Amino acid sequence: MTSIPKPAIGFIGLGLMGSSMVQRLQSFDYSLTVIAHRKREAIDAAVARGASEVKTPGELAEASDIVMLCVDTSVSVEANMEGPEGIIANIRPGSMVIDFGTSLPGSTQKLEVALKAKGAAMMDAPLGRTPAHATDGLLNIMAAGSEADFEKAKPVLADLGENVFHVGPIGAGHTLKLINNFYAMTTLCAMSEAFAMADLASIDRETLYSVMSSGPLGSGMMDFVKAQAVDGINDKLAFSIANGRKDLGYYSNMADDLGAPSFISPATKQTLSLARSAGWGDKLVAEMVNFMAETFAQK
Numbered sequence: 489m490t491s492i493p494k495p496a497i498g499f500i501g502l503g504l505m506g507s508s509m510v511q512r513l514q515s516f517d518y519s520l521t522v523i524a525h526r527k528r529e530a531i532d533a534a535v536a537r538g539a540s541e542v543k544t545p546g547e548l549a550e551a552s553d554i555v556m557l558c559v560d561t562s563v564s565v566e567a568n569m570e571g572p573e574g575i576i577a578n579i580r581p582g583s584m585v586i587d588f589g590t591s592l593p594g595s596t597q598k599l600e601v602a603l604k605a606k607g608a609a610m611m612d613a614p615l616g617r618t619p620a621h622a623t624d625g626l627l628n629i630m631a632a633g634s635e636a637d638f639e640k641a642k643p644v645l646a647d648l649g650e651n652v653f654h655v656g657p658i659g660a661g662h663t664l665k666l667i668n669n670f671y672a673m674t675t676l677c678a679m680s681e682a683f684a685m686a687d688l689a690s691i692d693r694e695t696l697y698s699v700m701s702s703g704p705l706g707s708g709m710m711d712f713v714k715a716q717a718v719d720g721i722n723d724k725l726a727f728s729i730a731n732g733r734k735d736l737g738y739y740s741n742m743a744d745d746l747g748a749p750s751f752i753s754p755a756t757k758q759t760l761s762l763a764r765s766a767g768w769g770d771k772l773v774a775e776m777v778n779f780m781a782e783t784f785a786q787k
Contacts, residue, residue, distance in 0.1 A: 494516070494517065494518050494519070494644075495518070495552075495553035495554050495644065496518075496519045496521070496551060496552050496553045496554075497513060497518050497519065497520055497521070497552060497553070497554050497555075497556060497644070498520075498521040498522075498523075498548035498549060498551060498552030498554070498555045498556065499513070499520060499521070499522055499534075499555075499556045499558070500522075500523050500545060500548065500555070500556070500557045500558070500559060500568055501557055501558035501559040501560075501564075501588075501589070502522060502525070502530035502531060502534065502558075503530075503558065503559075503560075504619045504726055505558055505588075505615065505618075505619050505622055505726075506530075506558035506559075506588075507530035507533070507534070507619075508619040508620070508622035508623045509556075509558065509588070509622045509627075509648055510522065510530075510534050510539070511533075511534075511537070511623060512622060512623055512624075512625050512647065512648060513644075513647065513648070514534065514537045514538065514539065516647050518644075518647075519540075520534060520538070520539035520540070521539065521540045521541070521542055521548050521551045521552055522534050522535070522539050522540070522541055522542075522548075523541070523542060523543070523544070523545060523548050524541055524542070524543050544573040545568040545569070545573065545574050545575045545578075546572070546573040546574055546575065546577060546578035547573075547578070548575070549574075549575040549578045549579040549580070549583070550578050550579075550580065552580075552583060553580075553582075553583055553584070554583065554584050554585075554586060554641065554644060555575055555579070555583065555584070555585045555586070556585075556586050556588060557585070557586070557587045557588060557589060558588040558589055558615075559589050560589065560731065560734070561589075561591070561734060562591040562592040562595040562596075562738075564589075565587055565589060565591055565595065565596075565599070566595060566599070569585075569599055569602075576599070576602050576603060576606060579603065579606055579608045580608070581606065581607030581608060582607060582608070583608045583609075584608060584609040584610065584611065584637065584640065584641060585599075585603060585608065585609070585610045585611070586610075586611045586612075586613050586631075586641060587610070587611070587612045587613065587614075587662075588613055588614060588615055588629075589614065590614050590662065590665050590666065590669065590731075590734075590735050590738065591612065591614075591662050591738075592662065592738055592741060592742065593612075593659035593660075593662045593663045593666075593742060593745075594659070594742075594745060596610070596612045596658060596659050596662050597658055597659045600633075600658045609633065609634070609637045609640075610633065610637075610658060611631055611632060611633035611637055611638065611641055611658070611661070612631075612632045612633070612658060612659060612660075612661040612662045613629050613630060613631040613632070613641075613645065613661055614629075614630050614661050614662055614664075614665035615627050615628065615629060615630075615649075616628030616629075616630070616665075616668070618725070618726055619726055621650075622648065625647060625648055625649065625650065626649070626650040627648055627649040627650065627651075628649060628650070628651045628653070629645050629648065629649035629651070629652045629653065630653050630655050630660075630661040630664050630665055631645060631652060631653065631654055631655065631661055632654070632655050632656050632657060632658055632659060632660035632661035632662070632664075633657065633658050634657070634658075635654070638654045663742065666735060666738055666739045666742055667739070669732070669735040669736075669739065670735070670736060670739040670752075670753055670756070672709055673732045673735065673736060673756050673760065673773070674752060674753070674755075674756045675707065675709045675710070676709055676712070676713055676732075676773055676774070676776060677755075677756050677759045677760070677776055679709065679710050679713040679714075679777075680713055680717075680774075680776040680777040680779075680780050681780050682696065682700070683696065683697075683713065683717040683777045683780075683781070684777060684780035684781040684783075684784045685784070687781055687784070687785075688784055688785075693717050693718050694718050697710070697714045697717070697718055701714070711724075712724045712725045712774050713774055713776075713777055715774065716772075716774035716775060716777055716778070717774075717777040722771075722772050722774050722775055723772065724774065725772060725773055725774055726772065727772060727773050728769065728770055728771065728772060728773065729760055729763050729764055729768050729769050729770075729771055729772070729773055729775070729776065729779075730764055730769035730770060731773075732760050732773050733757065733760035733761055733763075733764050733769070736753055736756055736757040736760060737757065739753055740753055740754070740757060759776075760776075762779075762783075763776060763779045766779065766783075
């Protein structure tokens, strides 16, 4: 039986999540092209495993059947996509772009229109879970785009994710992810404040957690905060406060675009903004409990 050749993949964004995804793809013998970056460790590791390195997004697009992006903002996505050395100008007809980041749905939809004009396709496929899950191919993937494009991308996505969902047309993945992250960051901030308030009231943190987690309030997010607040372990959720604040800003923009007033998100956004302004932006989100405890102690 003749095996179906694997698509050539170009990958932009070898941060914690992206580098784990690249390692996973290379373990399945995909041909990988990566883009040069001043932070060399992940790039050098990928090249040592057999990846090719190019200098521009356009060169990467020319070499790829599927271009994958795992970058921090819509601004970063657009910077890689647009311009004479960008992906759109150089992509091959029949190729596909997949944005794994958390981006603005409106931006994603506009980029898809530009790609369609070049005979290429686009999907947004934001991720759930952690870089450790990515290494083991256990991500949750919220893929959005046409049914035909989803079926084309599904074999590759299945090598990266344990749960691969087709959530709707282009932009639906980013919309769902922003709603998910709004809820997650709101829950995290609320639990962080609960621990910090318990400190002021001389209630033991572990006692608070034991009582709250034994009922319907118990959740994975509560456990992430508890790991920091009680056990001093802060790496259960590898996501920075600055990124959380970025996503809340995107959620607010999305709500505005939909003409809906958001009653809850302004408080979460303000809380994360205060932490970022105080120099906590690069810390992981579970450390919001430390920020709140220190802030309350100063009052």
